[in-house]
Amino acid sequence: VIFDPVEELDVELTVNGRVHSRRVPVRRLLSDLLRDDLGLTGTHVGCEQGVCGACTVVLDGEAVRSCLMLAVQADGAELATVEGLAPAGPLSPLQQAFADHHALQCGFCTPGLLMTLSAADPADHPDDDAIRELLAGHLCRCTGYQNLVAAVRAAWGRE
């Protein structure tokens, strides 16, 4: 089926445990659906090209770039965004480790990093080099990555 890009389709998706139904143009990016239609502005957009990683969300258990997906492609999916990590409660261990280790400065890239890490299995990233490989899907211009590595180690009980 070939759609006109401005043609609209219905999508239904679950975000942080809540079901949302929206009618969206088929060209609408998932990142725009999350930010503008659902008001979940914690997901940030830095390049719209899949390079910077700021827009990363977790879709059916996998970290994905929400700027590289159309909203309609997420129809039926289960998503997690940064807002779901610690809704109204104390910070998650990962969030707390970021704060404790000064692993964020401006905080713009932080939500994407948190989502990539929340979907990662520590066993797949056994040492600092592997943690750096995992972080390398994200650009951070503030921290120089050093305290990010320290925060991940702490959150994963490797201190």
Added chain:
Amino acid sequence: VTLVGAAVSRLEDDRLVRGAGHFVADVRLDGMVEVAFVRSRVPHARVRSVDTVAARALEGVLAVVTAADLAGVAPFPDWLDYARPVAAPLLCEHVRYVGAPIAAVVAADRYLAEDAAELVEVGYDELPAVATIAAALEPGAPRLFPDWPDNRVADHQAFDPEVEEALRAAPTVVRGTYRSGRHSAVPVETRGAVAEHRDGRLTVWSTTQSPHIERTTLALVLGVPEETIRVVAPDVGGGFGVKSHVYPEHALVPWLALRLGRPVRWIEDRGEHMTATCHARDQVHELEAAVDGDGRITALRSRIVCDVGSGELFFPGVAPSFVAGAMCTGPYRIDKAESSVTCVVTNKTPSGAYRGFGLPEAVFALERLVDRAARAAGVSPVDARRRMLLEAGELPYTTPSGARIDSGSHREAFELVVARCEEALAAARANDPAVRVGVGYANVVEGVAPTYYRATGRWKADDACTLRLDPDGRVVASAGVSGSGQGVETMVATLAAEALGLSLEAVAVELGDTDACPYGLGGWGSRSTVVAGGAILEAAAVLRAKVLAAAGRLLEAAPEDLVLAGGVHVAGAERRRVTLAEIADAEPGLEAGAVYDPPGVDHELDEDGRMNASATYVNGAHGAVVAVDVETGAVRILDYAVAHDCGTVLNPALVAGQIHGGVAQGIGGALYEELPYGSDGQPRVRTLADYLAPTATEIPHVAFEQLETPGPELPLGAKGTGEAGAIGPAAAIANAVSDALADLGVEITETPITPAAVRRLIREARAAL
């Protein structure tokens, strides 16, 4: 309370890790419409025609505006008396770089606005493009500004007969030409502005480091009274200097909101960012030094030429070159020096401020020359530096340009880094003798809290703070400085709490809102701690006296017998106490404001052409140990060490974080990041896929040593620390790579030091043998 010196948790972090920060792109207003820009596809042309008919006809489009529609709008002012004035337009009729804004399309959403922007037909009368410094300076070169005699936007030629004589008489003279590549800050948050005109007031949410400067500038450009404008810089996702300028889009968005009577939003996309947000560096330093038998430079001649792009930037991008020239002698005892500066315009994106502001370029050039001078004299580069570095007993030391280096630990910092790196070098050699390794050093001195002209053209260095006691007993600190990730909110709260004997939780901070905060110059130039700190202390002393006087009336005690600690109690009788809330209830409206003007800052040159442009000077040493693969040309950093002295440390975690991040950006500029142009004036890098910002696998662990030499003339002794990390890496790494390749006759003279560049240099050196 002893918050100063403790690694207190940042107030910013809770909201930011929850995704609950509030950035400009997060602003949502009823009826908000969006802007897309039509930008020049050619580097140099007169815009003959802009056909907007098809764009206007598209459903959902509210307006398409071009330069012809901007009657009553003034171009950006230009107050510099040492450069030719450039009146940067909001929309261009004469485009001077690819990416220059030509038309703005407003539509119901950004998708529709971009659809319409694609329908706008621009007719160009193309002009020959000037793509390099050499092409710009050629006699008869096409001129960017037809009423100028050439393409020099600033030209200051120095001649010092003492330097001339020293060069003539020296046993050894060394020369070198060093080019720092064109790159930029590339914050992960692009620029953006949202504007709303409601009830006679214009509110502009802007990704700016200087909200008050932006407000004053908008009033001038839009011709509306300044008191009707409110500029809000909410959370800003990294600035690093590029967001200290006031850009055309940030004036055009409020103008559109005024004209359309609707809230208007523009969020820069990354493609726009790479050519519409200022570039930086791109300086060529030609140095000539007199060298004595011990490898010491005794006199230095510096000639700087900078490619400032089209120059259409407010404030203008010529200033970093003059800072580079003024600081050309670094932290070394070089008593004779002269610097000439030429800034040329080319058909490229305007260049301007970026972390280090001319100093990464100056340090790269000087430190490469120091290595060359040492080798020419048969002295080790480490020993040559030891002989030239300013010793603590020599301070304050005034450089030939008039910079008054008040304090520091130059030698101590250097020795710390040398000890670490020499050990790392030996270990690397022992580990694998087949790997080609090298070590390099750089010493950094940086003026912080400098003079700057307000949007009105008056040169200033001061900033302001207001402290008020709210009815709930909390103290609200409002400051004129502004944050973009450094932790300014935490810094302001820490100092206010400390000065008033309160806990951090008892202080609230207001920043980045011109309605809430006293007039200030903003957050840039490593100035916030120095200037806000001074203002907070002065205001706190006044508020403390007022609070104690009020408490004295409640407690029927003399103010001098009272202690301010959380609440106020009578000394020796802790139960005779009142809370701050009770004081605020009894005497509402207690507040105090102060403006702090750092001492010793010159705002203009003296009759000898010298000035001290900064309040104080931070120092540090950088050392790099690298491995170079001669087959691939790849450079790998094996060890990186920094010893850094920013005076009294308010929060060690935040200082270390500034150095880590600065070093990462410095490494980016040294090895990876570049904004190249073709000889046709077309940018070759337009995306983050092509712009090689380093990731966690390129940036090494940085070994960091903190030194603490308080600034003697500052109320806290605390200096600024935002930029220092970015200043040393290019020099240290270039020296290390040159050391690793010394036997091949390769010397690094340009950044970025890409694998292709290394292979070419090796090839050329072999051919020359």
